[in-house]
Amino acid sequence: MQIYLPIAEVSVNAFLLLGLGGFVGILSGMFGVGGGFLMTPLLFFIGIPPAVAVATEANQIVASSFSGVLAHLRRKSVDLKMGCVLLVGGLVGAGLGVLLFNYLKSLGQVDLLVRLCYVVFLGVVGALMFVESLNAIRRSKRPATGPVRRTRDRGWVSKLPFKTRFRVSGLYISVIPPIMVGLVVGVLAAIMGVGGGFIMVPAMIYLLGMPTKVVVGTSLFQIIFVTAFTTLLHATTNFTVDVVLAVLLLVGGVIGAQIGTQIGARMKAEQLRILLAGMVLLVCGKLALDLLIQPAELYSIAAPGGH
């Protein structure tokens, strides 16, 4: 069944969009990532104009994250306090990121920068998670050595002021590291046009030392607000949010997110992380190849002024 999208001005198959939404929704619920880094390239691929894809994707992430957070709230795996602290940094970071983005746009080649950002961050994050999770699995398969506890000594981090207890995460740390993490992720999210979950999740696990089960819900909680903010910015400045496209994607997405949360709850944390790492590396590899291999069509058409 073909549907004509009023803002994108293209006609696409409704079931294809529902399917894409469902697929990305499952991943979103499992890993606590918004899925933007997967969905946005997929939308480009089916012929949605890039500006519309990026803006509409933000709107869809709001829906799937909200659906996911409700599922996590029921299981009490959301650290609301930590989420709010991260959000403060995140919103400031997103604002800075938009300023930086516009500055780079005036210099030209912002498209290339966004791609390079993707390749570098996806590559580094994916590789680190992959190695760490492999080690964790190897450790768990050798019961003779007994339970190995990760050293909780974070050096300078434990010496920072404004210490607070984050009861759900079981942490007693300063609020400065979470705010900084939120800020950096916010900047990157604004530049790369995604929720930033794939950076946020590893940052929470490895930098803040939060337990994986809590990380996913908390990350989703924070993503809702950052992407809602982005959606409004796109809708009011670029007029590129296509609500028909968003509805089709999010119907699939919200259902997928519920299923994903169920699957995630049944899997071991290490398996979850290794799967996310594998997926991140896959997308990274694809993007890197696009930059390195000579494209079949060297030319591209764009409306003037767009990037």
Add this chain to the structure above:
Amino acid sequence: MRRLLLALLFLIVSPLSAEETIVADLSQRRVAITTDFNGSEILIFGAVKRLAPLTSLEPLDVIITVSGPPSPVTVRRKDKIAIIWANRDEVEIDSAPSFYAILSSGPIEDILSETEDLRHKITKEKMIRSVDAGGVADAAAFTDALIRIQQQKGAFYADEDAVSFDEQTLFRTTVDLPANLTEGDYRTQIFLVRDGAVVSKFETDIAVQKVGLERFLYNLAYNQPLIYGLMSLAIAIIAGWLASALFSAFRRT
């Protein structure tokens, strides 16, 4: 006697070509884009009106063009910079149609002369106007690329025996408007061609417009962007909540 006959013949022949006019119509002059819009097929038909009977001369041919609303476009070319492929050169094209179909009763290069093509801007190459090369040496390659990409997308197409032309008088053809249509007036031109030259021309517009929900959402997005944005967010939140509520209800039963 011979001179008189020649003069008589001249009298009949010379105004004849000018006296051939096109009478034509379209099966529809408005195309409404609805939510389930999936392209449209428009029948273009007509006849050649003559004040005097046709004397056997060079045969007539018909060329029909349909062009979407023109807009400026930027064509960019990727180049290898260090080890990565990135956009480097770009050419601004002042005006290119979003859609262009050229249908004829014979091969264009046989029935239309180069100068007439240039004057009436019939073929795709002549249709795309004023290229601002901006220091790029091979600007023509960019125009070619635009045509090639649009052809692959189905937005540009040519069919050299799409027009059926009976008895040098009646002609008919259908034009397929694709599903990915943009709004605007689609200019339809019918050319009557003899011996490489255009002898008569007919022009009309097909109005393509969004209607109903499509129209409402489009207007809202551009005129009330804040309300539109908030509405999009509300839909997202409600859908997210609904899915979650349904799933928890499922699990309890």
